[in-house]
Amino acid sequence: MTAKIEISGLTKQYGNNVVVDGLDLEIDSGEFLVLLGPSGCGKTTTLRCLAGLETPEEGSISFDGEPMFDADARVNVPPNKRSIGMVFQSYALWPNMTVRKNIAYPLKARKLKDALNSGRVEEAADMVDCGHLLDRLPSQLSGGQQQRIAVARGMAARPDLVLFDEPLSNLDALLRDQVRTEIRRLHDEQGFGAVFVTHDHSEAFALGDRLAIMKHGKIEQLATPQDVFDHPISEYVADFIGMSNRLELHRSGLEWSTAAGTELELRSDTFGHQAVSARLWPDDITLHRPDEDVSHQEITLDAVLLSAEFGGRFYHVQVGAGPEEYRLRASAAVHGDWLRRSKKGEPVVISFRSESLKIYPLSTEDSAR
Ligand SMILES: Nc1ncnc2c1ncn2[C@@H]1O[C@H](COP(=O)(O)OP(=O)(O)OP(=O)(O)O)[C@@H](O)[C@H]1O
Ligand SMILES: [Mg+2]
Structure with missing residues (x-):
């Protein structure tokens, strides 16, 4: 029927x-x-x-x-x-x-x-x-x-x-x-x-x-x-489905770099562009304490803590790296103790993998909100 x-x-x-x-x-x-x-x-x-x-x-x-x-x-x-x-x-x-x-x-x-x-x-x-x-x-x-x-x-x-x-x-x-x-x-x-x-x-x-x-x-x-x-x-x-992290990446030779100057290798198709926009899920970013060994991580960024909100098993964390801001979720079991004591502006490190990045042509207006 x-x-x-x-x-x-x-x-x-x-x-x-x-x-x-x-x-x-x-x-x-x-x-x-x-x-x-x-x-x-x-x-x-x-x-x-x-x-x-x-x-x-x-x-x-x-x-x-x-x-x-x-x-x-x-x-x-x-x-x-x-x-x-x-x-x-x-x-x-x-x-x-x-x-x-x-x-x-x-x-x-x-x-x-x-x-x-x-x-x-x-x-x-x-x-x-x-x-x-x-x-x-x-x-x-x-x-x-x-x-x-x-x-x-x-x-x-x-x-x-x-x-x-x-x-x-x-x-x-x-x-x-x-x-x-x-x-x-x-x-x-x-x-x-x-x-x-x-x-x-x-x-x-x-x-x-x-x-x-x-x-x-x-x-x-x-x-x-x-x-x-x-x-x-x-x-x-x-943007609309919640992939809220956005990086602008610029090419010089074979290397790409973020606005903050971090160099990275891109595995995705970049459509022959010299500048692209990359989107990243909050759950694909890992938080590290500044003294943690991150040498085995593919892409690492030095950042500062902007905010950490308690969300039960997770903290909703916002960090800044140069002009860019990132949102991520950090396990309360792993990071709760020091996040509770941390203040805005304290140094942290974040890491993610190149394959987590979704690459789009750079556009200034193509955002849902
Ligand atoms: N009766 C109407 N007369 C004039 N403009 C209208 C009328 N109804 C809707 N619009 C306009 O049409 C556009 C689309 O409206 P619509 O209600 O379909 O949006 P929507 O996607 O349902 O938004 P929301 O999520 O806010 O409900 C809006 O710009 C709205 O101002
Ligand atoms: Mg409606």
Whole structure:
């Protein structure tokens, strides 16, 4: 009962502002696709076009080959005739309706009388463990319960596709993890297709079968979480998924050097450039005390401590090496004692391996935030 979604050349603009820019995307039947990107890149607008809440200027959208929208053929199927459920952050529950009426709303909108009479509302509430809350008003529920009811409402009509627009961002950390796991479990049990919008990369990695990373209304990279993690296609993607360390490297002869003058050998393709930008995961940098023997390390940098924040098993550490700053995680078991006593400005050493560096053409504007 799920459909393959094909989006082709989709363009939506507000005045002269092109918000979705010739977007092409195919979502496999039953796939969990995550749309990831910074604020304003067009995620919500894309979902609203899919749902039929916005009329695009160009392009087409089809479900299993059946056109839902086609600018050229002048097809525009209204929202209640598209088999879509919505769980939007801004789609608050109707405050004057009971939970039961809220969940029943999409069934009524789509005139699914049989489903209404056959216990579908109760079933949807049970799915999210809220069967006992049916006669309450939204104001009598906790935030997490309200969010779960919104999930139940999005799924009650058993749509082919459920659109989630940052449904977890209002929840505290514990509930966010709980509802996130619940959404993925429901997806796996029921097999609906899902498009899930977030700008949290760990949420995207955890949930998605594939990630679509958006930039200025287009898809910059479409791949599995593992592929995106291993091979971010551009510096924009690398930055957005948390590869926050950035070095500018300049070539002189065969050697490359950092802005602070540390020389290193690059194994990656440098596209024949004389200057490149390198990205590095915080977890690929190792911290050393200044008196530690680091002679067996491939690349070492003298640095000074800028900050060390306790994070349980790890310290989140920031160090400076010349004009560059690096973020890394240091094991509390190994480094906790001296980090606790250390002050800003104390000398430290960091090391990493050349193969951990992802190399991109140098660009001043290609950063996600
Ligand atoms: N109704 C509207 N009229 C005019 N401009 C709009 C309208 N809706 C959205 N925009 C603009 O379109 C751009 C994309 O908005 P959209 O809501 O799709 O971004 P988003 O990726 O969902 O961002 P966020 O992560 O902040 O929710 C923004 O620049 C926004 O200001
Ligand atoms: Mg949005």
